[in-house]
Amino acid sequence: MSFVRPDPVVLALRDPAAMPGLSLPQWETLVRQARRTSLLPRVALTLDNLGLLQQVPPAPRIHLEAARTLAQAQAEAVRREVAFIDRALAATGVPVVLLKGAAYLVAGLSAARGRMFSDIDILVPQGALANVEATLLLHGWHTIKTTAYDQRYYRRWMHELPPLRHISRQTVLDVHHAILPITARLKPDSAKLLAASRPVAGEPRLRVLAPVDMVLHSATHLFCNEDVGNSLRDLADLDSLLREFASEESFWPRLTVRAGELDLTRPLYYALRYAVRLLDTPVPDRVLGAAEIGRPPTLVRGLMDALFLRTLQPNPASNGVASLARGSLYVRAHWLRMPPLLLAQHLAVKALRREEQKAG
Amino acid sequence: MIVADLSPQELLRRLGGAGLRLRTGPVLNRIQSRLPKIAHGVALHYADHAVEDSAGFADFHVRVAPPRSLRRWMNPQVHFQFDGARPFLPLPADQAFPILEWGLNWCVSSHCHQYLIVHAASVEKSGLALLLPGPPGSGKSTLCAGLVSRGWRLLSDELTLLDLGTGRVVPLPRPVSLKNASIDAIRRFSPGAVLSPPVHDTVKGSVAHMKPPTESVHRATETARPRWIVLPRYECGAAPRLAPLSRARAFMHLADHAFNYDVHGRRGFELLAQVVAGSDCFDFQYGALEDTIAVFDDAARRV
Amino acid sequence: MSSLPALRWRSMPTDAIAWREWDGEFVVRNERTGSTHLLGPLAGSVLQILLEGNGALSIADISAALGDHPAATAAPDRCAAIDAVLSEFKRLGLAEPDPR
Numbered sequence: 001m002s003f004v005r006p007d008p009v010v011l012a013l014r015d016p017a018a019m020p021g022l023s024l025p026q027w028e029t030l031v032r033q034a035r036r037t038s039l040l041p042r043v044a045l046t047l048d049n050l051g052l053l054q055q056v057p058p059a060p061r062i063h064l065e066a067a068r069t070l071a072q073a074q075a076e077a078v079r080r081e082v083a084f085i086d087r088a089l090a091a092t093g094v095p096v097v098l099l100k101g102a103a104y105l106v107a108g109l110s111a112a113r114g115r116m117f118s119d120i121d122i123l124v125p126q127g128a129l130a131n132v133e134a135t136l137l138l139h140g141w142h143t144i145k146t147t148a149y150d151q152r153y154y155r156r157w158m159h160e161l162p163p164l165r166h167i168s169r170q171t172v173l174d175v176h177h178a179i180l181p182i183t184a185r186l187k188p189d190s191a192k193l194l195a196a197s198r199p200v201a202g203e204p205r206l207r208v209l210a211p212v213d214m215v216l217h218s219a220t221h222l223f224c225n226e227d228v229g230n231s232l233r234d235l236a237d238l239d240s241l242l243r244e245f246a247s248e249e250s251f252w253p254r255l256t257v258r259a260g261e262l263d264l265t266r267p268l269y270y271a272l273r274y275a276v277r278l279l280d281t282p283v284p285d286r287v288l289g290a291a292e293i294g295r296p297p298t299l300v301r302g303l304m305d306a307l308f309l310r311t312l313q314p315n316p317a318s319n320g321v322a323s324l325a326r327g328s329l330y331v332r333a334h335w336l337r338m339p340p341l342l343l344a345q346h347l348a349v350k351a352l353r354r355e356e357q358k359a360g
Numbered sequence: 361m362i363v364a365d366l367s368p369q370e371l372l373r374r375l376g377g378a379g380l381r382l383r384t385g386p387v388l389n390r391i392q393s394r395l396p397k398i399a400h401g402v403a404l405h406y407a408d409h410a411v412e413d414s415a416g417f418a419d420f421h422v423r424v425a426p427p428r429s430l431r432r433w434m435n436p437q438v439h440f441q442f443d444g445a446r447p448f449l450p451l452p453a454d455q456a457f458p459i460l461e462w463g464l465n466w467c468v469s470s471h472c473h474q475y476l477i478v479h480a481a482s483v484e485k486s487g488l489a490l491l492l493p494g495p496p497g498s499g500k501s502t503l504c505a506g507l508v509s510r511g512w513r514l515l516s517d518e519l520t521l522l523d524l525g526t527g528r529v530v531p532l533p534r535p536v537s538l539k540n541a542s543i544d545a546i547r548r549f550s551p552g553a554v555l556s557p558p559v560h561d562t563v564k565g566s567v568a569h570m571k572p573p574t575e576s577v578h579r580a581t582e583t584a585r586p587r588w589i590v591l592p593r594y595e596c597g598a599a600p601r602l603a604p605l606s607r608a609r610a611f612m613h614l615a616d617h618a619f620n621y622d623v624h625g626r627r628g629f630e631l632l633a634q635v636v637a638g639s640d641c642f643d644f645q646y647g648a649l650e651d652t653i654a655v656f657d658d659a660a661r662r663v
Numbered sequence: 664m665s666s667l668p669a670l671r672w673r674s675m676p677t678d679a680i681a682w683r684e685w686d687g688e689f690v691v692r693n694e695r696t697g698s699t700h701l702l703g704p705l706a707g708s709v710l711q712i713l714l715e716g717n718g719a720l721s722i723a724d725i726s727a728a729l730g731d732h733p734a735a736t737a738a739p740d741r742c743a744a745i746d747a748v749l750s751e752f753k754r755l756g757l758a759e760p761d762p763r
Contacts, residue, residue, distance in 0.1 A: 024417040032421060032443050035471075059388075059417035066473035073623040080697055608688035612701045622697065626681055629692040629699065633683045 009033040009043065013236060014280045016046045020055035027060035037232040038116040040064065041071035045114035074117040078102050081120055081171045086206055088139040092131055095207055097123040097197045099176065099217065103208040104237070106200050111240035116233070119163065119172040123209075125194060126177040133161055133175065140167045179217050180224060188220070188262035211245040212258045219271030220264055232278075238271055239279040246282065256290035265294030270304065278309075364407040372399050374411075381418055383410040385532040385580045386521070387468060390418040391460070395438065398424050401457030404556060405535040405569055408577040420467040424460050426453065442467060455559050458567050461535060465518050468532070469619040475521040475530065476628050479617040482520040482529050483512040485660045488587035489529040491520055491639075493617040496564065499594030499646070502542040505570050506649040507656060509550035514576035515584060519619075524627060527634045528583040533576040535569035543568045549649045588659060589614065589641045598647035600655055610641035671719035671761040672749055674710060680757070682710070687734075696756045705734035706748045710757060719761035722746060 008030040012019055022030065034040040044064035047053045056064060082102055089096055097103075099121040104112035124132050141164040145151065154162040160176040178190040196210040209217060218241060222234040245251045259268040269291050275281035276288070296304065363371065363382070374380040375398060379390040382402070391402070423441040427450055436453035439446050440463035447466060451459050469477050480493035481504035490512070492500040501517055508514040515529050517536040522529060535556075538546055543558055543566060554571035589610045590602075614632050615621045621628045640659075646652050674680065679694040689707030692699045702710060712728045713720060720728075722745050729735040729745075738744035752758035 025414060028417050036443055036445070057417070059419070062474050063419070063471070066471060069473045070623055073625060076625065077622075077697060080695065606688050607685035608690050608701055611683070611690045612699070615699055625697070626692065626694065629681050633690070637683075637685070
């Protein structure tokens, strides 16, 4: 099995101690790749935690520190926003489960450190969706996607309300009722996720997914999502989560069992495979063995290796092969989420609208 | 070595190949483009700017190129690329140099969070900085171009960089962008100014750039202490009028016109407070450039 | 009128509020909301009083603390003016009624 030589940013995550020895041109490539993959603040923090940041030459160090400043500001903004969302939804009594970055931050996980944040994602029971939407609209959120097509796409076919933007704060909130669309081929049961969710220390109402579910959600998001641009960042999240939860009792056996319960053995297989190979995530062999149940046919796996490893390579120089790979992944991610007929229709409409926007 | 030291062939070779590594104040840009308009624009406006070799660290890699589609033959366009990504929609090909300038601005305002960056022109005299924050159309670039033609040093036309530690303005001497009537106004006011040919029908109207004075480029490492904050308002035919502006309102203007005030949180608040506390603040209405110089020279003398 | 005379108010904690005053006008940054505001003389003085105050204050307390402050004496209905400021503070998240 051949794997592509890791890029500087991957090496920075795996072997930060080697960083201060880099030449300026090597730093130039690393900063560009890290910026492209939203990992610049994470690299900064990794070096800082090891006391190595001051050994970085001044010119690249400025970028690391600037990115860290930006990430800190984003984290503060997320905290504030979570407080607003919590206050707005408090009276509904609906259990609100934070997902992804906001969850990592509020739960104090290491995955939040040096992370870039954008939208906030929450998970609520499907039955509470109407109530949640109405309450949010009352508190100043409004829907961004206003065409009838988009509304249908999100509500009927996807697993979320159309994205909501707050009218004065301009922050974006994605309200999910499942972690994959109703129409997807994989069928993880949201009720199970909600039932296993945990409270957050110091917060009366906010909740986060159980550790195994957080990992599975991250894996699903990485390998089944449209937005493949942030793939390496998502893999880095996964790496952080796995390292942190490894010390929780029976985390590993529960992870593989849970993947089976939620019909997510395929994403888990890929997640562990690429985390181990690219980021050296310490995963016990028996766990990798148990995850084999999610392994695809060898031919498919070879193709996926080529696709994902090229995608996970952040190569900033625009590279025909890389963009082809990214394009194929986009189609694959959609395929996993929507039946082919709907998919073709959706992609055609999306392509048409891009043209309209260009012409307008 | 500066751009003027390169032969036209060498300039083209670098731009068309591994990139021209051009220093603009604290920022080193690697610029790639095969477009003649870019080579001409760079040769004209950046003649005095230093060129560096590839052993150093470039902050931003940018490229101006036509898109890869059939459109390049029918209706030529250009893209600005930053590390392979395209933050803007494409523009008509004759706007190649303006899109480079706007793109370089975008690189700084989006990433240089080591500074608090205000959307303002700034000029210097006797080590003191005059800040001209204002929305497009307020006349800040025209006023800036006028002042630097009459003895003030250009610190920046669009992006005023404030050092978070010292509160001083860090120069970013780059071409001054002029629009519509300002182009002729500056030509009349300063016949010796080096202006690019205007590009028409941009989203901002007709656009031209004025080469930064050589001295401002040479003195790019000399910072300046903010001393005056002036909100310009151009009104055709109006008599010049400098009216005091409260410090609190000047503070709010700076915060409103800062690209990354929110990124700096409490620190940004403290910095702007420091800048405002040490400055005299004014609203300035003017109708003719000729009137303005005396007003500001006078203020500089009285310090 | 949004508050009863006996209602008491407290500002956000002092470490959450940064402010400066020049010539009677105030700029204020609220860490909780991330927003920055411009306050006129009366509003700024009321905020100062709340920040310095030990515990929650009523409109009467605030009025007494303002004393001969020109912005307060200039207002035709002093208490109504303070009340309007407090309502605005509530909206902006700078102060809130004390639940007790």
